[in-house]
Amino acid sequence: MQNNHINYIEFQASDLQAIKQFYQSSFNWKFTDYGPEYIAFSESGLDGGFFKSDASITNGALVILYHEDLIQIQKKIIAAGGQIAKDIFSFPGGRRFHFIDPAGNELAVWSDK
Known part of the structure; x- marks a missing residue:
C-alpha cells in the first residue's frame, strides 16, 4: 500500500446476498462477509466492498485512498x-474518514495504522 493512492472502492446495496450472488455469478468475484451490514470483494482488479443501505443511489461508488497518517x-x-x-472512525481492519472535495465529490481515506 502506498500513501495517496486509490486503494479500495465501496458501493452500497439494499440486498447484500443478492449483489454478492450477482457478482459471483457474473464475474467470479470472491467475497468475505463482515456481519450483516458489509461484504468485501476481491479478485476484481481492485479490492472493494458493499455496505447495506436502503438509501437512494445517486453516485454508487465511494473511492477510498490510503494514507498511513490519517x-x-x-x-x-x-x-x-x-x-x-x-x-x-474505526472499523474491522483499520480507521478512516470521509471528505468532500471542492467540486462536491465525497471520497474517503483509510489507514491500517
Whole structure:
C-alpha cells in the first residue's frame, strides 16, 4: 500500500446476498462477509466492498485512498479547501474518514495504522 493512492472502492446495496450472488455469478468475484451490514470483494482488479443501505443511489461508488497518517492527511485536505464529511472512525481492519472535495465529490481515506 502506498500513501495517496486509490486503494479500495465501496458501493452500497439494499440486498447484500443478492449483489454478492450477482457478482459471483457474473464475474467470479470472491467475497468475505463482515456481519450483516458489509461484504468485501476481491479478485476484481481492485479490492472493494458493499455496505447495506436502503438509501437512494445517486453516485454508487465511494473511492477510498490510503494514507498511513490519517491526522496528517486530514489536515492537508482541510488546508487545501476540502471539508470533512465523517470524522475518523474505526472499523474491522483499520480507521478512516470521509471528505468532500471542492467540486462536491465525497471520497474517503483509510489507514491500517
